[in-house]
Amino acid sequence: MATAGALSVPCLAETPIIADTSLRAAAHAGGRIFGAAVQFEQLDNDPAFRKLVLAECDSLTPELVLKWAAIHLAPGRFDLGPMDRLAGFARTHGKRIHGHTLLWHRSIPAWAGPEMAAPGGWNVLQSFFTAVMQRYGDVVRYWDVVNEPVEPMDDADGLRRSPFLSAFGPDYVRRALETARACAPAAQLMINEYGLEYPDAEDEARRARLLRLLDDLRRRDVPLDGVGIQAHLRLDRGAIDQAALAQFFQELADRGLFLLITELDVREVDTSRDFGRRDQRVAAATRAFLDVALDQPAVRGISTWGLSDRYSWLNEDGESGTRQPGGNRGLPYDSALRPKPLCRAMASSLRTKREFKLPYSL
Numbered sequence: 193m194a195t196a197g198a199l200s201v202p203c204l205a206e207t208p209i210i211a212d213t214s215l216r217a218a219a220h221a222g223g224r225i226f227g228a229a230v231q232f233e234q235l236d237n238d239p240a241f242r243k244l245v246l247a248e249c250d251s252l253t254p255e256l257v258l259k260w261a262a263i264h265l266a267p268g269r270f271d272l273g274p275m276d277r278l279a280g281f282a283r284t285h286g287k288r289i290h291g292h293t294l295l296w297h298r299s300i301p302a303w304a305g306p307e308m309a310a311p312g313g314w315n316v317l318q319s320f321f322t323a324v325m326q327r328y329g330d331v332v333r334y335w336d337v338v339n340e341p342v343e344p345m346d347d348a349d350g351l352r353r354s355p356f357l358s359a360f361g362p363d364y365v366r367r368a369l370e371t372a373r374a375c376a377p378a379a380q381l382m383i384n385e386y387g388l389e390y391p392d393a394e395d396e397a398r399r400a401r402l403l404r405l406l407d408d409l410r411r412r413d414v415p416l417d418g419v420g421i422q423a424h425l426r427l428d429r430g431a432i433d434q435a436a437l438a439q440f441f442q443e444l445a446d447r448g449l450f451l452l453i454t455e456l457d458v459r460e461v462d463t464s465r466d467f468g469r470r471d472q473r474v475a476a477a478t479r480a481f482l483d484v485a486l487d488q489p490a491v492r493g494i495s496t497w498g499l500s501d502r503y504s505w506l507n508e509d510g511e512s513g514t515r516q517p518g519g520n521r522g523l524p525y526d527s528a529l530r531p532k533p534l535c536r537a538m539a540s541s542l543r544t545k546r547e548f549k550l551p552y553s554l
């Protein structure tokens with residue numbers, strides 16, 4: 193894929209900003225859905241945030257509680273309480289849950305590593321898939337069946353070195369998708385990947401390897417319906433190459449797959465007090481990405497990784513796990529829940545890039 197000719201990030205002044213900042217309304221106007229990653233406690237303890245999430249989101253992604261390590265405490269023992277609460281909230285309010293995630297190398301229960309590697313090890317995965325896919329099948333339509341399987345920097349033919357790869361070989365991706373299809377025949381099954389957005393060698397290699405993986409799965413008629421583009425943007429990575437990115441989205445669509453932007457947010461570099469300038473940079477970088485993504489008809493919707501800077505993993509202290517509201521300003525609403533230029537830029541892009549008529553996937 194060509195990486196030359198990166199376009200400069202467009203100036204926001206040149207793009208139409210609309211007064212209405214509702215992301216959900218804008219997404220619907222363009223025939224798409226909008227969602228965000230959340231934690232149930234945020235919704236339960238913070239009425240103002242709950243109100244914002246209810247107003248803005250069609251879809252809620254569990255930031256933590258649907259992950260394997262959070263649920264599967266021991267063989268045959270599941271802690272489904274936290275996920276039940278979030279699923280109950282979604283049912284009560286007519287929201288969808290985005291099924292994040294079944295297989296992820298960063299969320300494997302400690303006991304499960306050795307079990308997977310033993311004979312019959314697939315049964316461990318089978319029992320987790322069965323437990324959650326059946327229990328939440330009414331409220332989850334899209335499942336991130338395999339999260340982040342590609343790592344071109346690992347010496348394993350471009351697949352990530354992980355306990356899944358060690359235990360089952362590269363065929364684990366096919367087996368996961370087939371197991372998921374058997375558990376939930378009507379669900380939409382996805383591979384979710386990060387590091388696909390920028391024109392540098394690392395992202396270029398990840399894009400190429402992902403396409404090769406998809407071709408291999410397609411050739412073997414493996415049940416895969418869509419691809420999640422995480423889109424954790426970073427201002428220190430420079431500008432995206434809009435032409436190359438558009439070509440990549442088209443190559444995914446050409447394989448008959450739908451696309452979702454699954455974890456959009458922006459990591460800043462500058463953390464000075466000059467919020468105005470910072471917010472314009474975050475908004476412009478996102479607009480440059482979204483204008484490409486939303487030009488692609490196969491893109492069905494966007495989820496951000498959090499909705500407000502009040503609750504963002506980008507403000508998490510790695511040591512303590514605590515979050516400092518408002519340090520990084522990479523989400524559409526600030527820590528006081530006011531819409532920022534990012535929110536207006538997203539709404540404008542969603543509104544102007546119309547592709548579909550609902551209902552697509554509510």
Ligand code: G3I
Pocket residue numbers: 255256259298299386422455505508510511512513514
């Ligand atoms: O809340 C506890 C705290 O009580 C405890 O003292 C502390 C000790 O480390 O941990 C805290 O929990 C942390 C949790 O985030 C709280 O938000 C966990 O350690 C930490 O591992 C966990 O990280 C999450 C990470 O996935 C791993 O599950 C991030 O919040 C979450 O945003 C992140 O999400 C991932 C997506 O699933 C996949 N794509 C990338 C994305 C960002 O890394």
